[in-house]
Amino acid sequence: MADQPAVAAPRRVLALGATSAIAEATLRLLAEQHAAFFLVGRNTQRLAAVRNDLLTRGATAATTFTADLDNTAAHPAMLAHAATALGGIDLAFLAHGVLGDQSEAEKNYAAAEAILRTNFLSAVSLVTWLASYFESERRGAIAVISSVAGDRGRKSNYVYGASKGGLDIFLDGVRNRIDRAGVHVLTIKPGFVATPMTAHLPKNALFAEPARVAKHIVRAIEKRKDVAYVPPFWALIMLVVRNIPRRIFKKMNM
Amino acid sequence: MGKSDSKTEQTPQFESWGRYPQFHADVVPLHWATDFPLKPPPGTPQLPVGLGRSYGDVCLLENGLLLQTAGMDRLLHFDPATGMLRCEAGVSLQQILDFAVPRGFFLPVTPGTKYVTVGGAIANDIHGKNHHVAGTFGRHVLRFELVRSDGTRFVCSPIENPEWFAATIGGMGLTGLMTWAEIHLRPIVSRRIDYRGDKFHGIDEFFALSHAASSEYSVAWIDCVSTGRNFARGIFMQGDHSETPGPLTRSKEPKLTFPFDLPAFALNRFSMAAFNSLYFHKQLGQQKVGPVDYEPFFYPLDAVQHWNRMYGKHGLVQFQNVLPLESGREGMLEILRAITKSGLASFLAVIKFFGDVPSVGTMSFPVPGVMLALDFPIRRHVTFELVDRLARITLEHGGRMYSAKDARMTAAQFQAFYPQWRDFARYVDPGFDSAFWQRVTGRRPLDG
Numbered sequence A: 001m002a003d004q005p006a007v008a009a010p011r012r013v014l015a016l017g018a019t020s021a022i023a024e025a026t027l028r029l030l031a032e033q034h035a036a037f038f039l040v041g042r043n044t045q046r047l048a049a050v051r052n053d054l055l056t057r058g059a060t061a062a063t064t065f066t067a068d069l070d071n072t073a074a075h076p077a078m079l080a081h082a083a084t085a086l087g088g089i090d091l092a093f094l095a096h097g098v099l100g101d102q103s104e105a106e107k108n109y110a111a112a113e114a115i116l117r118t119n120f121l122s123a124v125s126l127v128t129w130l131a132s133y134f135e136s137e138r139r140g141a142i143a144v145i146s147s148v149a150g151d152r153g154r155k156s157n158y159v160y161g162a163s164k165g166g167l168d169i170f171l172d173g174v175r176n177r178i179d180r181a182g183v184h185v186l187t188i189k190p191g192f193v194a195t196p197m198t199a200h201l202p203k204n205a206l207f208a209e210p211a212r213v214a215k216h217i218v219r220a221i222e223k224r225k226d227v228a229y230v231p232p233f234w235a236l237i238m239l240v241v242r243n244i245p246r247r248i249f250k251k252m253n254m
Numbered sequence B: 001m002g003k004s005d006s007k008t009e010q011t012p013q014f015e016s017w018g019r020y021p022q023f024h025a026d027v028v029p030l031h032w033a034t035d036f037p038l039k040p041p042p043g044t045p046q047l048p049v050g051l052g053r054s055y056g057d058v059c060l061l062e063n064g065l066l067l068q069t070a071g072m073d074r075l076l077h078f079d080p081a082t083g084m085l086r087c088e089a090g091v092s093l094q095q096i097l098d099f100a101v102p103r104g105f106f107l108p109v110t111p112g113t114k115y116v117t118v119g120g121a122i123a124n125d126i127h128g129k130n131h132h133v134a135g136t137f138g139r140h141v142l143r144f145e146l147v148r149s150d151g152t153r154f155v156c157s158p159i160e161n162p163e164w165f166a167a168t169i170g171g172m173g174l175t176g177l178m179t180w181a182e183i184h185l186r187p188i189v190s191r192r193i194d195y196r197g198d199k200f201h202g203i204d205e206f207f208a209l210s211h212a213a214s215s216e217y218s219v220a221w222i223d224c225v226s227t228g229r230n231f232a233r234g235i236f237m238q239g240d241h242s243e244t245p246g247p248l249t250r251s252k253e254p255k256l257t258f259p260f261d262l263p264a265f266a267l268n269r270f271s272m273a274a275f276n277s278l279y280f281h282k283q284l285g286q287q288k289v290g291p292v293d294y295e296p297f298f299y300p301l302d303a304v305q306h307w308n309r310m311y312g313k314h315g316l317v318q319f320q321n322v323l324p325l326e327s328g329r330e331g332m333l334e335i336l337r338a339i340t341k342s343g344l345a346s347f348l349a350v351i352k353f354f355g356d357v358p359s360v361g362t363m364s365f366p367v368p369g370v371m372l373a374l375d376f377p378i379r380r381h382v383t384f385e386l387v388d389r390l391a392r393i394t395l396e397h398g399g400r401m402y403s404a405k406d407a408r409m410t411a412a413q414f415q416a417f418y419p420q421w422r423d424f425a426r427y428v429d430p431g432f433d434s435a436f437w438q439r440v441t442g443r444r445p446l447d448g
């Protein structure tokens, strides 16, 4: 069975984008520690499969809720419903996101806006509600999957990068506001992970399996980290990338 | 760059464990049972694949779509009262063990590696060291869902669509895609296996030990390199799940990976003779008894990931056959002589008795008799001629070869081994095909 956690494992978990491969792998580890789940995603059949898997692995309860998270107007009611259904939330985990089509987004603002809406605006809306909820509870944790892509604007994916970079700054600010209320805000920055989102990319040695990334995510939650590069070697890679002088970076083909 | 498109130009090639033959096909990862059926361009064949642990070409296809199922890895239900596990077909036996052992359950049948999927285990109706008492994996499958390329879905069991149940177990992935399956796990109280190893010299001693053995699991390692006094020496290994309550922890992940392709000359008559001697003498006494962990007992080779790279970039072929009891002794002697004479045998050779528990699948390999399996490094025509010779001896003695391990049977040989193939062919999905099936139905010539 799983190792003893450093901090008591979260017992009531709200997962947004629960059908994401990284989310699933992470939720499996929490299920083994007998968490209860409220699972939100936009595909009902997929949610049912995730739910059955988590229950089989040891989840004490799992409720599913079908919603397109782009619809921010529906967020407050949905989140209030989740909090009631779970009898209180210990951990809110945001995993939904889209890679989008960079070349399309370069030509067509609507495509760029769609990426920003899903990756940034929907997260801002969710975290706004959750921050106040946890602040008044004076406990709890918000863990959000951002990306190493948010560290620097690259010519090959800067719209996606901007959505994640904006998310990073937003989460920094929220952390600075509610940390003092005892609320943990975790920014998760994965490198390349082999998931449906990257299925079309040729794989190389930098790609990690979701199960491996999940272990690091759970550890970061238990250790109450502020920012976690996962797997951790990405912290080093991004330290280098962030320090490449702009006059050189702009000539590079990244 | 959308996530669910099936653009597949740059997807990597999928290899089988023997790394021979090689074909290029586009790999389409399936993550959800609802990802299938696809809408491929007309005339594009498809084939489900698991973890590519088959040695030859049952999991290969040229210019088609390989439906990679490993992402369909959800456990759907487990009933500890009965041991019934329902899971998606891409779940691996390793994942099942990680889940089941801490709960006091074990696989009903396991092959010599845990890196195979449930779908792959059913599609080849695999067997293990307990075949003589438990039969094949398919015996422990309660139900599964089969989806055809036209989108038809049906549940198969011994009473629901039984003809599809029989065709799909051992059906080599050709009857459709299995999305989920229910299997029956067996209870255990410890990770430990009560082990006993006995050295033998010659096939008669092996036969005698097999007849005397009473354990649930048994298999023998046999030296196929040494001649003269040491001809057909080996170690007869048997074991039972320990009945003394003991550890039920989850296994650690293996740390060793075979890092690169070994050059072809590294595996030769001399290095193999040395390996075989070392292995024989590793067990010091005539007999060794004691508890061992289930990992080294069932999966000694899994300790080193990618050990197939040891055979270099030309790869390996495996030969596995079974001969009926009546002709088993003479036939196996003839085969062993041919192998030792060739000097091509490797270190990895096993011999075992199959029991008379009937297999469920129309095309299942195991029948009562004596089974031999071993690897040969590929030295083109020398290896291929030997395997062909072994196939002919097998046929003369009324035996058959195992499709999951094969890359070299001719269409005529296959059709003689499995005369029921025409019956089976009626169940093949018109949208599915494999390099193996093309070969054994005479639509693809053998190379080399």
Ligand SMILES: Cc1cc2nc3c(=O)[nH]c(=O)nc-3n(C[C@H](O)[C@H](O)[C@H](O)COP(=O)(O)OP(=O)(O)OC[C@H]3O[C@@H](n4cnc5c(N)ncnc54)[C@H](O)[C@@H]3O)c2cc1C
Pocket: B017, B047, B048, B049, B050, B051, B052, B053, B054, B055, B058, B059, B069, B089, B090, B110, B111, B112, B113, B115, B116, B117, B118, B119, B120, B121, B123, B124, B125, B126, B127, B128, B129, B171, B172, B173, B174, B176, B177, B178, B179, B301, B404, B405
């Ligand atoms: C070291 C080693 C030891 C082994 N020992 C044994 C042994 O002791 N006994 C034994 O019987 N075998 C043994 N094998 C062979 C292995 O168990 C089989 O080849 C097994 O079928 C491999 O499973 P896989 O998941 O890798 O499937 P693949 O090899 O990828 O595919 C095997 C077949 O399954 C089909 N398939 C896979 N998934 C599905 C699905 N979802 N729906 C329909 N069809 C599907 C494929 O089309 C293909 O025909 C061994 C292999 C190795 C490498």
Ligand SMILES: NC(=O)c1ccc[n+]([C@@H]2O[C@H](COP(=O)([O-])OP(=O)(O)OC[C@H]3O[C@@H](n4cnc5c(N)ncnc54)[C@H](OP(=O)(O)O)[C@@H]3O)[C@@H](O)[C@H]2O)c1
Pocket: A017, A018, A019, A020, A021, A022, A023, A041, A042, A043, A046, A067, A068, A069, A070, A095, A096, A097, A098, A099, A118, A145, A146, A147, A148, A189, A190, A191, A192, A193, A194, A195, A196, A197, A198, B003
């Ligand atoms: N994979 C990587 O290399 C990588 C690297 C860095 C960061 N990330 C981030 O990791 C997170 C998880 O991605 P993943 O790699 O696990 O890929 P994934 O399996 O494709 O997951 C993405 C998930 O987001 C969901 N989603 C997208 N738009 C949505 C919407 N409008 N409403 C509700 N759900 C929506 C998808 O739902 P459906 O199942 O319905 O499609 C899917 O479950 C994302 O935020 C991603 O940006 C991934």
